[in-house]
Amino acid sequence: MAGGQSIPGAQREGQTSALIRIVIPQGAGVVLRNVAAVLARQISERCDAKVALAGDAPVTVELAVEPGIGAEGFHVTDGPKSTVRIVGNDEPGVLYGVGKFLRTSLYGRRGFTPGTWRGTSVPKCPFRAIYLATHFNNFYEAAPAEELKHYVEELALWGYNTILIHFPTWQFDSLSDAEAQKWLGRFKALFAHAKRHGLRVGLLQAPNQGYKTPPADLRGVKVPGHRRGNFGVNLCASKPEAKELLIRMYDELLDEFKDVGLDYFQLWPYDEGGCACEQCRPWGARGFVGISRELAGLARAKFNGCKIVLSTWGFENENDANPDGEWVGLANALDEDKSWADYIMADGHDDYFPKYVLEKGVPGDLPLVNFPEISMFGMTPWGGYGANPTPAHFQMLWDRIKHQAAGGAPYSEGIYEDLNKAICAQFYWSPGRQAEDTVKEYLAYEFSPDGAEDLLEVVRIFERNHRRNRISADATRAFDIVKSVETKLTEQVRRSWRWRIFYLRALVDKEMYEREGELQGEALREAFQELTRIYHAENSHSMPIKPPQVE
Ligand SMILES: [Zn+2]
Structure with a gap:
């Protein structure tokens, strides 16, 4: 077949x-x-x-x-x-x-x-993961456990077969930190739940990132340039004591998942991660390769069949002084020995995709998986204005690599990008499927088969009005369509969070258009409060997660 x-x-x-x-x-x-x-x-x-x-x-x-x-x-x-x-x-x-x-x-x-x-x-891509970011007290950290478990089941219905999570070492003093144990309790239970539904699970870690206060003399040198994310707790993987400490950390951390079993262990170079000392740089080709190979061996020894995904996120690109430095270096290292890695993950912020991969291929000729950013682009706070579907954007990103990708793992901060998740899941299932085709299936299933065509037009308007400084007059038309479709919906749909975040996006855009971008008035105040409740964002960081609050 x-x-x-x-x-x-x-x-x-x-x-x-x-x-x-x-x-x-x-x-x-x-x-x-x-x-x-x-x-x-x-x-x-x-x-x-x-x-x-x-x-x-x-x-x-x-x-x-x-x-x-x-x-x-x-x-x-x-x-x-x-x-x-x-x-x-x-x-x-x-x-x-x-x-x-x-x-x-x-x-x-x-x-x-x-x-x-x-x-x-039959799915084409074997690696159909979703990466659930767990930080800033976002939905994945704050939602009731039962709600989160149900949400994971619903993602699987679209074709996802793997849940990836990052254990945020930088938030904790050590593994015995009460907060760390609380985190482990919640997410190990989620992993076990996923496995009982036939899914796979994996950890995504920056291999040289320490706990909250690592020994000062073992810390690494900050990587120059704009690699984003720097909590100042990265260790220098070339210092023998630091390397020992990292191996010990991961020995203990991986043991925490012994009962659940890890199917994937993913290693992440930057944002977080990295060290720019003489021995480690360029990190993606040297320090990162060395420590990743050690930890990959550790994971495979503990978990039979565990696959290793090597990320290249934040690798140098054509804007840097030495654009191919890390790519060529990694390719050379993998040409010598690639037995320790199973996949290469490549992608970039906004519209960028690493040129090296497009023009020269995948280091080590390993299967390629992507990491589309479905959550943060073009809107701050993330998800603060309701649903953020952008099918044309993801179609453009996917078309560049769909002929060679073995799957991927969208980066998710919450539930407001539910529609974007469905689009990516269906790309991985059937690479030739058009994003708008998936959008229509989503709108028919989640809202109404009769309203799907009209709501597709609303999604197109949402995408055109995505940037908050570019909301145009068609925001009013989108809201009119949404109100008209709502009269035909069942009570269950009208109450559902998926409809509410879709409806509220239309309302917020209309209000922002009429108020020329000013976040004022009762309608916006109530809309943002309702979004806050839906996301369980009452106690999340106001930036970047919590919807705007109108006085
Ligand atoms: Zn170093």
Whole structure:
């Protein structure tokens, strides 16, 4: 089966029902039972239909695993009577099939109507991760654990198969710091939850970053230029005592994840990270390579099959004095020995993508994965104005590398970029899929199939008005469309946070346009307060996370 292909089969009208039965094979394992629970929760949250695991019902959805479809792929077929069969090549395949089935079904006042999409679909890219930034008391740190777990399930329904998180050493005194233990408790539980749903998990770390107060004599030399992010706690990986300390730190940290098991360990050069001393520089080609190789070995020894992702974020580019220095250096190092790395991650801020990769290829000829920035660009505070969909922007970024990418991991700061996450997940699933096609599927599923075309126009207006100093008169039209579509939505959709952040973005843009950018007035004050509540941002850093507050 060709990767990422969708082959539509025969279609027949679904039957609307207030009672749905979900059938799983006898003796099904924990993942399949959890996938059934995800399906049940999604249906019952979106309409008043009841979901049962036994007895008779007008509509039955059967989940099964039958190898031979292609890794993580699925097909959806008709079974006897009113049964829809969602068959995965493996357990994760069932989960992704459930996602497609849910998105093509209808949720109305009379109940649930199973989708008519039939066919087979297999993901093209094996690495379909989402990186959840956990800092500044953002959504991922502040939301109730249950809400966060549900959100991860919903991301998986779009095709993500991996959750990446960074353990922020710089926030803690040590591993025994009560705050560090609290952090570990929360995110190890999240990882375990993800694994029980068939997902993979990984840590993303800057390998020379120390705890809050590392010994002064072991610290590194700040890298000159604009590499962003510098908490002043980076160690010099060329000093033997510092290297020993880092290996000991990671020996202990990785042991914390022994029970959960890590599938990926990702090493990050800058923002944070780096040392510019004589022995370490250029960091990306020397100091970083040395310490990363040590820690990669440690991770692989502790976790069977753990894959190593080597990031090149912040590597020198054509604006620097020695544009290819780090790239050539890393390529040379990997030409000598690349046995310790599995993927190269490359990307850049805003529209930049490393020229070296585009023109000369991937160091070590390793599979390439990207790191699209879906959260922060063009709006401060991040997410402060509601939903921030920008499909044309991500289409442009993806088109440059879609022929060679093995996947990627969007950088996420919260839930306001939910639509951007869906776009990227579908790029990884099926690289040729157009961003707007995914947007239409999202709008139909999350809001209304009847309103999807009109709301697509709103998304286009949102993107044109993305920069806060460029909001134009069509903001008023976008708000009118949103208000008109809202009258046709079910009660469940109107109350949902996804609709509220979409609605509030339209409202905020209209108000900002009318007020020529001034953040004033009752409507904006209430909109920002509601966004703050939705993000659980009451106690987050006012910059960059918390929505603006109007006096
Ligand atoms: Zn150094």
